[in-house]
Amino acid sequence: ANEVPKKVAPSTTIAPSKEVKSDKLFQYSTINALMSGQYDGDITLDEVKKFGDFGLGTLNGADGELTILDSKFYRFDNKGKMTQVPGASKTPFVVATNFNKDKTAYISSVKNTEDLTTKLLAQMDNKNNFYAFKMPVTLKYLKTRSEPKQEKPYRLLKDVLTEEQVEFEYKNVKGTFVGFYTPNYAATINVPGFHFHFVSDDKTLGGHILNLAFDEAIVQIDSISEFEVQLPQTKEFAEADLTKIQLQDILDVEGDTK
Ligand SMILES: C[C@@H](O)[C@](C)(O)C(=O)O
Numbered sequence: 223a224n225e226v227p228k229k230v231a232p233s234t235t236i237a238p239s240k241e242v243k244s245d246k247l248f249q250y251s252t253i254n255a256l257m258s259g260q261y262d263g264d265i266t267l268d269e270v271k272k273f274g275d276f277g278l279g280t281l282n283g284a285d286g287e288l289t290i291l292d293s294k295f296y297r298f299d300n301k302g303k304m305t306q307v308p309g310a311s312k313t314p315f316v317v318a319t320n321f322n323k324d325k326t327a328y329i330s331s332v333k334n335t336e337d338l339t340t341k342l343l344a345q346m347d348n349k350n351n352f353y354a355f356k357m358p359v360t361l362k363y364l365k366t367r368s369e370p371k372q373e374k375p376y377r378l379l380k381d382v383l384t385e386e387q388v389e390f391e392y393k394n395v396k397g398t399f400v401g402f403y404t405p406n407y408a409a410t411i412n413v414p415g416f417h418f419h420f421v422s423d424d425k426t427l428g429g430h431i432l433n434l435a436f437d438e439a440i441v442q443i444d445s446i447s448e449f450e451v452q453l454p455q456t457k458e459f460a461e462a463d464l465t466k467i468q469l470q471d472i473l474d475v476e477g478d479t480k
């Protein structure tokens with residue numbers, strides 16, 4: 223009863239920190255799993271939407287090229303058709319973020335994707351961060367690819383794309399470039415280096431960019447210091463050997479065909 227009352231620090235209310243949308247990169251599954259033929263995911267695009275309004279990937283069965291822009295899901299198929307897909311659609315591999323630009327940069331006289339990556343790298347302060355790039359642009363030249371829905375037993379993505387990818391070439395297309403950069407240390411998790419998709423403003427074309435050219439554009443750059451990988455909880459994923467994929471195989475399928 224006569225114990226000395228504990229000294230209580232004067233209560234200080236900490237001003238609630240400004241609510242900052244978590245600047246995180248979310249991905250479902252890994253590029254090694256996709257390359258190994260893991261084409262059936264157990265996540266819907268509506269669930270992905272919780273993690274980002276901006277992104278890219280594919281749909282179950284590797285059924286075309288997926289691009290997420292302003293929280294809408296666009297599928298560009300092997301017939302060159304672009305459609306919006308319902309949120310109940312599932313994906314085996316997707317990368318998404320709530321895009322918030324840290325800076326913008328004026329990029330000009332881009333002759334091809336190699337030239338673009340050099341110009342983007344020059345704008346990146348930390349090559350060990352992830353990055354997202356959003357760029358409204360009129361492309362003088364655009365070469366994209368897509369691929370048909372696969373049937374089981376699934377083949378390696380390398381074989382699917384080598385044998386079945388369909389390439390499309392366009393001139394003077396206005397749209398939005400959706401891009402990501404993954405540091406090489408994460409090369410088994412996501413596409414190492416740059417990965418670009420596209421959605422035309424009239425929503426008629428896009429897909430996985432193999433090559434491009436444009437005179438000038440302002441690119442929005444989002445430097446990302448946190449990434450989250452949600453792993454498929456499917457039997458196939460649990461039993462898959464994901465160590466066989468070679469880095470060169472990923473680079474071969476992501477880059478332009480000769
Ligand atoms: C479906 C694939 O072509 C994907 C995910 O777009 C990629 O790996 O580039």
Ligand SMILES: [Zn+2]
Nearest residue numbers: 417418419430
């Ligand atoms: Zn792609």
